[in-house]
Amino acid sequence: MRLSRFFLPTLREDPAEAEVVSHKLMLRAGMIRKLASGIYSYLPLGLRALRKVENIVREEMNRAGALEVLLPLVQPAELWQETGRWKDYGKELLRFKDRKDHDFCLGPTHEEVITDLVRREVRSYRDLPLILYQIAPKFRDEIRPRFGIMRAREFLMKDAYSFDADEEGLKVSYQRMYEAYERIFTRCGLRFRAVLADTGAIGGSESHEFMVLAETGEDRLALCEACGYAANVELAEGQAYFVYPQEEEKPLEKVSTPGVRSVEEVSAFLGVPPSKLVKTLLYRAGEEVVAVLIRGDLELNEVKLRNLLGVAEVEMADPETVERITRAPVGFAGPVGLSGVRVLADLSVRGLRNFVTGANEVEAHYVNVNYGRDFPEPEFHDLRVVTEGDPCPRCGRLLAITRGIEVGHIFKLGTKYSRPMRATFLDREGQERPLVMGCYGIGIGRTVAAAIEQNHDEAGIVFPREIAPFEALILTLGPDPDLLEASERLYRELSGAGIEVLWDDRDERPGVKFKDADLIGLPYQVIVGRRFRETGEVELKERATGRRETLSPEALPSRLKT
RNA sequence: CGGGGCGUAGCGCAGCCUGGCAGCGCACCUGCCUUGGGAGCAGGGGGUCGGCGGUUCAAAUCCGCCCGCCCCGACCA
Numbered sequence: 001m002r003l004s005r006f007f008l009p010t011l012r013e014d015p016a017e018a019e020v021v022s023h024k025l026m027l028r029a030g031m032i033r034k035l036a037s038g039i040y041s042y043l044p045l046g047l048r049a050l051r052k053v054e055n056i057v058r059e060e061m062n063r064a065g066a067l068e069v070l071l072p073l074v075q076p077a078e079l080w081q082e083t084g085r086w087k088d089y090g091k092e093l094l095r096f097k098d099r100k101d102h103d104f105c106l107g108p109t110h111e112e113v114i115t116d117l118v119r120r121e122v123r124s125y126r127d128l129p130l131i132l133y134q135i136a137p138k139f140r141d142e143i144r145p146r147f148g149i150m151r152a153r154e155f156l157m158k159d160a161y162s163f164d165a166d167e168e169g170l171k172v173s174y175q176r177m178y179e180a181y182e183r184i185f186t187r188c189g190l191r192f193r194a195v196l197a198d199t200g201a202i203g204g205s206e207s208h209e210f211m212v213l214a215e216t217g218e219d220r221l222a223l224c225e226a227c228g229y230a231a232n233v234e235l236a237e238g239q240a241y242f243v244y245p246q247e248e249e250k251p252l253e254k255v256s257t258p259g260v261r262s263v264e265e266v267s268a269f270l271g272v273p274p275s276k277l278v279k280t281l282l283y284r285a286g287e288e289v290v291a292v293l294i295r296g297d298l299e300l301n302e303v304k305l306r307n308l309l310g311v312a313e314v315e316m317a318d319p320e321t322v323e324r325i326t327r328a329p330v331g332f333a334g335p336v337g338l339s340g341v342r343v344l345a346d347l348s349v350r351g352l353r354n355f356v357t358g359a360n361e362v363e364a365h366y367v368n369v370n371y372g373r374d375f376p377e378p379e380f381h382d383l384r385v386v387t388e389g390d391p392c393p394r395c396g397r398l399l400a401i402t403r404g405i406e407v408g409h410i411f412k413l414g415t416k417y418s419r420p421m422r423a424t425f426l427d428r429e430g431q432e433r434p435l436v437m438g439c440y441g442i443g444i445g446r447t448v449a450a451a452i453e454q455n456h457d458e459a460g461i462v463f464p465r466e467i468a469p470f471e472a473l474i475l476t477l478g479p480d481p482d483l484l485e486a487s488e489r490l491y492r493e494l495s496g497a498g499i500e501v502l503w504d505d506r507d508e509r510p511g512v513k514f515k516d517a518d519l520i521g522l523p524y525q526v527i528v529g530r531r532f533r534e535t536g537e538v539e540l541k542e543r544a545t546g547r548r549e550t551l552s553p554e555a556l557p558s559r560l561k562t
Numbered sequence: 563c564g565g566g567g568c569g570u571a572g573c574g575c576a577g578c579c580u581g582g583c584a585g586c587g588c589a590c591c592u593g594c595c596u597u598g599g600g601a602g603c604a605g606g607g608g609g610u611c612g613g614c615g616g617u618u619c620a621a622a623u624c625c626g627c628c629c630g631c632c633c634c635g636a637c638c639a
Contacts (some may be wrong), residue, residue, distance in 0.1 A: 012588065012600065013574050017632060037631065091563095092637070109639090143563075143637060150639095157639055209639095218638090302636080315636075409639060443639030478597050511599040518599090529598055539598095 001470070002491075003504040007044050010516050020216045022452040023148030025461050029520045038145025038153030045520060046448075048469035050156065053447050054135055056187050056466065057158045064180040066131040066160050071113045073137055077103030079112040083420050088312065094141045106139035111417045111439060114161045118435065119423035125165045128425065128435075129173055133160035135444065147216070149445045150405070156445050162438040165427060167414075170436045174206075174412055177440045181210050181408050184442065188451055189464025190407075195221050196231040197409065198303050204413040204439075211404030212450035219406055220385075222399045224392035233401065234303040236386045237393035238347060247353040250368040252336075258363045261331025263296040266365060270356060273297075277356045278349055278369070280333040282317040282325060282341070285309045289317055289325060293335055293345035293378055295352065299385040308344070308381055326360040334358035335375040336366055345371075345378035405450045406443075413437040455544075461521030462544050470502040472560060473522045477510040477529030487528045490538070490553050494526075497557040501526075518543070524560060 011028040018024040026032045031046025042050055058068065077095070080086035085093075086103075094106045107113065114132060122130065135158045142153050149155070162173035178194065185192045190212050197209040209232055211221055222236035223229070231237075260269045267274045277296030282289060283305060290309070294300050306314045319330050325341055326333045334357035335343055349355075354368040371377050388401045418424070418434040427433050448467065455462045465471070472494065476487040484505065491503040502522065504513050510529065517525050527539040531550060540559065541548045551559060 009572090011573060016568085016574070019633070034631090090637085138639080140638070144633095144635085146633085151637095155639070159639085313636090406639065441639050446639055475598095480597090507597095509597055509599090509601065511597090511601080514599045516600085527598080531598090 001502050003502055004506050006502065008516075008520070009043070010519055012515075018148060020147045020150070020453070021456055022150065022216075022449040025452055025456055025519070026148060026449065029461055032149055034148075038142055038151070040149050040152055040154075040445075045469045049448050049463070049467055050444060052467040052469070053188060053444050053451075054156070054158075057135065057184055057442055057444065060180045060184045060187070061133050061158070061160060063183075064131070064176050066133045066177075066180075069114075069117075069132050069134050070136060071107070071110050071117075071134050073107050073139065074104055075107045075110075075113055077105065079116055079421075080105065083112055083417055085112070092140050092142065094139055108138055108140040109439075109441075110134070110159055111161065111413070111437075112421070115417045115421045115423045115435075115437070118161075118163055119418075119421060122163065122423075122425055122435070125425055125427050128163055128165045129169050130163040131160055131173060131177075132163075133158060133440075146218075148449065150449045151218075152445065155443060158442040158444060160440040162440070163423075164436045164438075165425065165433070166436055170412055170414070170438055174410065174438050177410055177438065178208065181410065181440070181442070185210055185212070185407065185447075187466050188447060189466055190447075190451055190454060192407070193221065193223065193230050193404065195223075195404070196235060198232065198234045198307070199411055204411040204416055206412040208410050209404075209406045210408035210410075210442075212407050212447075212454060213402055214405050214450065214453045215403055216453055217403035217405040219404050221402050221404050222386050222390070223402060224395060224397055224399050226397035227392060227395035229392050229394040229399075233385050234301065235307075236390075236399070238382045238384045238386050239391045239393065242348050242351060244351045244353065249370050249373060250354050252369060252374050253367050254359055254361075254364055255367055256363060257365045260363070260365075266356065267296065270365070270367065272356055272367075276352075276354075278335075278352070280335055280338070280358055282322050282333060283314050284317045284321065285311045285314045288342070289321060290342045290344055291325075291333070291335065291338060292383060293343065293349050293357075294384055295346065295348040296356075298346065298348055298387070300346070301383055301385045304381070304383050305344075308383070326358070328358070328360045328362055332358040332361060332364065334360050334366060334369070335371070335378065336360070336369060338375065343376070343378040344383065345380050346383040347380055348384060349378070350380050405446065405453065407447045407450050408440075408442045410440040411438060413439055456521070459515075460519035463521045463523060465523045468521070468523050470500045470522050472499060472501045472524040472526055473517050473520070474501060474503040474526045474528060475510075475513045475517055476503070476505055477513065477527065479507060480533070483528055483532060486532060486538075486553065490526065490528065490556065493553075494557055494560065497561065499557065499560050526556065 008030045010030045014024045015027045030043050032040045138157045139154050145153050164170045192212045194208045194210050197207045199207045220233040222231050222233050260266050263274050274296035278293050279296050281292045322330050356367050357369045359366050390399045392399050415434040423435045424432045452461050476483050494501045525541040531537050537550050538553050
């Protein structure tokens, strides 16, 4: 492709709207443009990178025995009512009516549609296992679209669904997909980890997320280098017991703490470390309000709380509720004398003696609080976010916390959808049984963004070879006819050798061409300039390393093929 | 949805506080010149100042309402 005929609007400056590198670079490199919040157009260069990832995914899905289909984006409400998700999915599901006033939605995911398809066609265990997938747009009306294409509302996703006769079969399908995912992200040139994950709104029993390791990732991961344990901190298990020194119980004392509310303030005011404080957090879970006690220096894990309470959603109680229950403004809640709510406590509180809590009274805290004596022993559960240096729940060594970008997520669904939708088959004994399902997603655009997040420098993108929009860029430095002629010959030869090559034949000065070349980050730059005039040779620059070599034009095709 | 910020030429921004010519850099067009890291000179085109309403002799600027976008939190590929 000749650059003079290509559509590549590069930007010299960072766009004001972009914050993270991948977003800035994708805009600057002319890969994407925004149409509305979370809604993007792909320009030719961006689309080529997207297609590269898409093709890797397609190849590996096919290799794993999955079959490609294409499912509708627009879906009737009736299907979603069958599984109850028309009510449960919330505002992320974009709903609308057609001209006949029938309810529809844009598909944020396709469990309902695929289950409907399969229940109509699959009758027998002989048809199983079956894995279907598609690579198609999804629409999720995200609360806060972010980071460009990384969290878009409309995005391209690969979603696969497995159907098996039993749990054993599901295990095999799941493993097969897990391995395909490892191959996919490896081929995309990414450093990633598969981690245990919460199943969230999709549901099911077991789940792994594939996380690209990057500082800008929205997720935190707990990793144990000793035994390989890896989990999203959302569900990484906190250690069972903290061992506290045995202290004598001291007498309960109420102290005045004027204007002092937060853990830091109380800690500084009383001269007591945060780990000697116990926070009392009030949460609303549906109709119920619960109080959760947790050590002052630790963070409550809302996912664990949600799963413990068996509800879809928990949220911090609003100030009015806090005041009604504690009879004090926010900042002074405590377990002593608290009534009318269920009191839960993180394991970090077990065994802790003589701690500090709010006194349920304006500007007052209790010191030397002890459960069992000053208030009833609470229910202890693992409710905290694990932190750096926590022991690994498997082997007890220290956990490290890193950040990651979720590019893939796989779930064992079981019969969560097949049962309500009555997707059944007849087993060998002629028994009707529900299909056992799994589902497997990959964010295609997100994978491109994550790859850029992980592979760039000050000058621009450094595309991993397998997903680069082109393999090489020929830079013709100067308007001389002989340079142009030689460049064109090279361009034809490389193209003819099956190498995807872009030729910067624009009438621009060398500096402009070099800057754009580094910005768009193709793996190789072929420089036809001064050296060619002198010796008839061209220069090959590797984008990733900056390494340059000089060689004859004839030697180039075979050099680039290795 | 809560909190913070921003909307002025294609992009990046100044002007707004203190009302009175709509500006700067880059990009774009023409000519000359230049060709190994975003050249130079000369000339030129491009604006509902996010929208609507109000105040005023006069509004980008002051006031009100609305819209859009970005960032931080809860959701997710």
